[in-house]
Amino acid sequence: MNYLDEFKKFLSSHYLSTGVRLTLGAVIPSLIFQHFGILSDMIAFPLGTLLIGSTDNPGPFHRRRNALAIAIVMCFAVACITGFLRHIHFIVFAEIIVFGMFFSLIGVYGNRANSIGLISLLVFVFNIDDHMSGDAVLRNALIFSAGGVWYLILFLVIQTLRPYLLIQQLLGENFTELGKFLSIKAGYYFAKPDYDELFTQMIHQQVLLRENHEHLREIIFKTREFVTESTNKSRVLMLMFLDSIDLFERILNSQQNYTNLHRAFDDTKVLRLFGTYINWLAAEIQQIGLAIQGGYSSRPKRDLDEAFNKCQAAFERVRQDRMTHENMEDYIMLRQILNSLQDITERIKKLHRATTYDAEISKDHKLNVGVDNFVPKQEYEPQTLLDNLSLKSSHFRHALRITLGLLIGYAASLFFDFGHGYWILLTIVTIMKPAFSITKQRNLYRIAGTLVGAVSGFLILYLIKDGTVHFVLMMLAMILAYTFLKVNYFIASVSITLYVLLWFNFLNPAHITAVLQDRVIDTVIGSVIAYFISSYVLPVWEHSQINQYIKEALQANRKYFDIVAAKFTGKNLDINDLKVTRKDAIIALANLSDNFQKMLSEPKRQQLKMEEYHQFVATSHMLTSYVASLSTYAQNNIQTEFFTEFELMIRQIDRQFQAAEDVVDGKLHGNLEIVRESLPQNHRLAELLIKRKKEIRELGIEKSAQSPARKVLSELKTINGLFELISTITIDEIKILQKVAPVKV
Template sequence: MNYLDEFKKFISSHYLSTGVRLTLGAVIPSLIFQHYGILGDMIAFPLGTLLIGGTDNPGPYHRRRNSLIIAIFTCFAVACITGYLRHIHFVIFLEIIVFGMFFSLVGVYGNRVNSIGLISLLVFVFNIDDHLSGDLVFRTAAIFAAGGIWYFVLFMILQKLLPYKLIQQLLGENFAELGKLLSIKAGYYFANPDYDELFNKMIHQQVILRENHENLREILFKTREIVTESTNKSRVLMLMFLDSIDLFERILNSQQNYTNLHRAFDHTKVLRLFGTYITWLSDEIKQIGLAIQSGFPSHSRHDLDEAFNKCQRAFETMREHKMTHDNMEDFIMLRQILNSLQDVTERIKKLHRATTYDADVSKGYKLNVEAESFIPKQEYHPRILLDNLSLKSSHFRHAVRVTIGLLIGYIISLFLEVGHGYWILLTIVVILKPAFSITKQRNVQRIGGTLVGVFSGFLLLYLINDGTALFIIMMLAMILAYSFLKINYFVASTTITLYVILSFNFLNPQQITAVLQDRVVDTVVGSMIAYVISSYVLPVWEHTQINQYIRDALNANRKYFDVVAAKFTGKQLDINELKMLRKDAIIAMANLSDNFQKMLSEPKRQQLNMEEYHQFVATSHMLTSYIASLSTYAQTLEYSEFSVEFEVMIRQIDRQIKAATDIIEGKSENSFEIARESLPQNMKLVELLAKRKKEIKEMGIEKADQSPARKMLSDLKTINGLFELISTITIDEIKILQKIKPAKT
């Protein structure tokens, strides 16, 4: 790992921007209030800024604006209701049930609404006792809302001054993650690769990229100025995003049979040379990402033309001396890798030029996709909420868990003699998540982070007496807390605890020892409640949902395959439809991978059929990759004279994918017969291959290379090989699913 590049990436990321924005938004008014001696009375103002700002997730401007307005009004209402009724205990229990259920269940409307629900619950928790507002309920709620309005004004100003900054940060991060994906790919070319480890890294990286792509699609295609009233900068940003999607597909479709590759060429240096060059290309992509984030032009770190030429010369020399009619197919495979490297190289050179935002780069720009087809859809109809009022809904189960957790936490806080009992409820709210694996991870990180934060705070207060130094440390802790909140919860929990302790020290230094004790006790109690609730109260285990993800992946791959394969039967290829189905297949694959990764963190007793599911995730990944490889040829080549042979193969593969889908749906009558059927042989290709081998044997490589059949054979052999691989993979999937007894979903 290049730590300097990672540091640069973090410095120019939207995570740090968010941390700085929230910290300054809270600290600047706090300093003003402190100057006039009213900070104690106005403490709800910076709290409102921090909490309302917490709902500001990346997305289109109008959605961010609307969510902030809704959050301000919702939190104001919750603060008033809770504050006025908090002295009536049975009403608090009623509020816990109503607020706990409603604000957890609104997660059905997506992450943005879910964040508003979470913050509303936190506001409820903060106002359960009178530590914040005393008897001045309306005044405190109004001050809290004013803090939220202040953040809203700050957001509007920054959006006006830097309209493309968030897009640049997300796009730069996308390229950085894309570079990591390619560096993982390079690992397949070095000696003795660990295929399982590389595969796990690949699917993890694809999950990250899927989330980035979804955010970028929503922002780019929902921003009117980019889609219809585009400036040169917005056009270049859109082009770079579309190029990144194509580059992602190119990396995916470079899937090879690496076992055969190493068997054929491990004794040479060519694979290591290719691996080194791919590592260089990944560095270039990361460099492009850093340049986009920072706003400065990128410059190539390596002479890519010279490096590629070196790879090409090595291939041609080895081909000239070692290729025979027996190993010709291995060299065809190596040639395809070289062609792929050339394509990626040209794309990277183009992207380097794009970071200059030169007008020539976007000349002739035209958005050749239907934007609406690529925007993540999110409905807000009340029917969706009503449909989830069932124990079959994972969202409803989560809402029940949160509500029961809050009820237990509140009861314990009444009997536990600690001064900040609401911290127990706060811990429960932030730790409990719909997935057990995330709750478990957050539990460990929360407890560990709190202990480290308390120890660090105690040490700092013991060693440092200078108020200015402590204030600077507190600000740095705040920035780190809100910067790492979504990327490393342990760091976030540590720094949140640290800045909370330091802020209490400034406000009430006499009570700091009690605060340290309360923080540890309340966090441990809240974490224990959250763990027990997530384990035993209506848990939703991932194995009960994985069949649906398998079904989605099979259906998405089948549609993707059908539209790509149709080109080889003589039909026209709709590029817009191809890109949309490619997006759906990649999303389905990433969702399946993500689901499986969560299963790994669950209790052993809930990890059913893990070996088979792991095999299916691997085959699904390869299937999508092989279809993506096939789509590359479908967009550039046309061999209509082979359409009859290809049509027979396509029908067979389609039947195989359908048979796999039938198994997961409990209909497996003819799956055993289909799994035993072999793919029909392409006799025309067999004849062409035999002819080519004969030419090489009789004429030698140099003269045989001048044959017009050479290019056609290379393409057709690869295309036919992809059909065979797709068929083999789908048969493997049928056999894997036959071993798994489908659970009802």
């Protein structure tokens, strides 16, 4: 994607619309208050809009609405309690313990609850200090809540006017990220690929896609308009989302043995041609994403049929000139890549047509999946909270760290004369996260962003004296702050610092130098406290959790494999079960990858057996890809005479999966001789292969190509090869796991 397309994507993204919505929601009332000369008395109103609005995470309409209402009530209660009791220091310490623990722990109920808890803590921090409300506690709590209600009204109006805006933005982003994922795959086809770098990029991209899929599933399958009261537009959007999942699987299952591929074809131009065409397809997917985000129809930028025909012609030439009975299997592999490219091409052409929202596209569409199976279940039982009151719980440990950090920060603000001491607590609350790697990153970004923002603010105020320019820059800084808050914390920190300084300059320009100093000093103090607590107080290192993610990935891949493999023994394939197990396998894989990425940001002393874990993550990606490839053939008719042969192979692979799980659990199942057992040979396929090689040798490439056995052999050879690859990968995983989780004797 070029820079212009990236800019177009940014302009139509939900991140920018969120930033604009929050900024306008805060600034418009502020301008009205300023006009009547009451802004300083009503400053809690825009603050309430900004804070309550920050809890508005992507999701179904009713969940967003309910979360905003709960946040308003909860923040009002916290503001009143804190405001009335803030002068009694020992009670404030007690409040820190109660609020710090409770509002951090409710994160066990998901991201939405976590956002409400975070904002409630911020309200608590703001109201500890006299700067915000003075003695008019109840009045300012009501004004703050009114700001939240104003945002809720704004949200309801926008949702009524543009009910599909968020889903279009997220779906468009999903396609642009999917296009980037395919462009990474294209890198494998060019000369001398950097396999480690490409793999790292794929892991990162899969994590992004997993998060996006989660948001989209929740919105689509929990929104009545998409499921029971569907319009043409909602049907087309759902159709495009489901097609994007299938397209992702198709891209995922195009995994090949790239080393063998380059060995066989590096001296031809066919791989480079394939790689170029894959990049073109990736660009088309990204254009579809931009069109969905922007609300316009997309058209192919290139003639995809002509480009595919060139790839096919190149394959035919190389096959005609170089294929023999000895290297036939290499060309079977190349043929399968060509088939995948043809399938992806047809899917992209269909998606281009879908962006027109033509009623003909969706009229025959029926939802053929069980909705409840595709949406993560979120229980709000009190027992869930009680079950996490243990040092074994990472949520509980995080709550303890937050609470301790707030206690230290509050004590420091009492003993030292800080003009805005609550900024120390504010920094601690916003920086500290359950994962050390995220806390470390946000810490660096917060300090660097604050310094850059402070210097920028000083230069603007020193060099520019025009209040109108200051106001425009403040607006831009606010938009950038809330646009990048969940995307790029460094840019967000710079922008927040800049707009806070400009805001204070409007309210009280005489004290702006003191504000500037306080902002930097308080941020540095809060960051230092956050760093030491996250490093030394009950830290949860990623290596202590990775075995659980490994087990979940193994179990998810095994279930996925069993559902797919059952078709090769004569059983019917349930498409709904297939899609559910596929979703679970991809989520488990993304969770494992995310865990490994976080390990890379931790202190070196905590990066234990990284090489082995890296190998396991890599083999897990290949395993999921091979099972996904197998599922493509499972949806076709299969030769019944091969059922017995395949069943023996499936039993063997299942035993290998079980052995891998036993190693993770620390069990000694048998004596793990399974790693030395060969996969049962497919005798019928061997006979068919010998027959086909004989045809090529005796009749030549051109005449033997007409043989009815050619297509059957190509498909069955690929299926058999996938079973062999899955078996090899699971054995490799057992060996890796024996190194990182030795079996107990």
